[in-house]
Amino acid sequence: MVPLLPSYAVAPGAWRYAAICFAAAIPTILLSPPIGAVALALGVAVLWFHRDPSRNPPESGIIAPADGRVSVLREEGDRLRVGIFMNVTDVHVNRAPAGGTVQSVDHRPGANKPAFSKDSDRNERVVIDCDDYEVTLIAGWFARRIHPYVEVGDDLVRGQRIGHVSFGSRADVLLPARYDREDVLVAEGETVRAGETPLVATESR
Structure with missing residues (x-):
């Protein structure tokens, strides 16, 4: 670790x-x-x-796990997904959006489509489940190596490094169910910084 x-x-x-x-x-x-x-x-x-x-994480809130541009903001059942596309010029080290305990680290094979396209939803990925939220590291068309740093049972702090994607490409956060669109502070196309930019204002209402 x-x-x-x-x-x-x-x-x-x-x-x-x-x-x-x-x-x-x-x-x-x-x-x-x-x-x-x-x-x-x-x-x-x-x-x-x-x-x-x-980076200097704020003391509260759920923060961006990646540098880049918000490319996905959609509802999935009763939860919201925020996806961040990492361009070649962005930092590709990913960080925990909030504190939590790692429940699973699940590698899922798949395609390697460009991470900014809708087809990237079928790409190879690693899903880090922290019970209250999930972080998904997604490979792109050129990326072939996803490197998670954490293991099941690890206790995370906000802003902690949790992995990187070599030469790749997108990081998503599946927010806790208690948040809706009115709580989200970012919009599609907005640029964010890993470990610093708030995605929602507080960890609870």
Whole structure:
């Protein structure tokens, strides 16, 4: 399990991806400087993509689990789903929207459609059930690796790092049933920040 609020410069495992590029750059930079420079730049880009800045969670409310743009806001039975599309320029480390105890971490295989499309509802995903709410990490067309950091029984605090999607793509929150649309503070198309932007004002009415 990852510690509650560590100050990683990059997400766990990022150096493994970058090392492939750096290893390729070493022999090629002498034989073919342009190709070596491209490989070096790719390695730096991989580390930048997996950057993991610190955040300052508010003391109350349910907060965004991801950086990006709100792409889904819909009712599912008596609950609301808020989905956040992570663009290539966004931070891809995901955070707990509220405190809670992890009830299950469920990997569900599926397609790899673009995460901004409606077809992404059938994509590969990892669902983290915290009883009162759920966080779903969804792979996109390029993403193939979802990395949850938490396990069943873990007690989460608001803003804690809970996982990341390498080169991917969407994070959803299924809000507790006690909230309705009037409680939601964000709208489709709005930009949010993981661990900081409130999705609803308080944890209870």
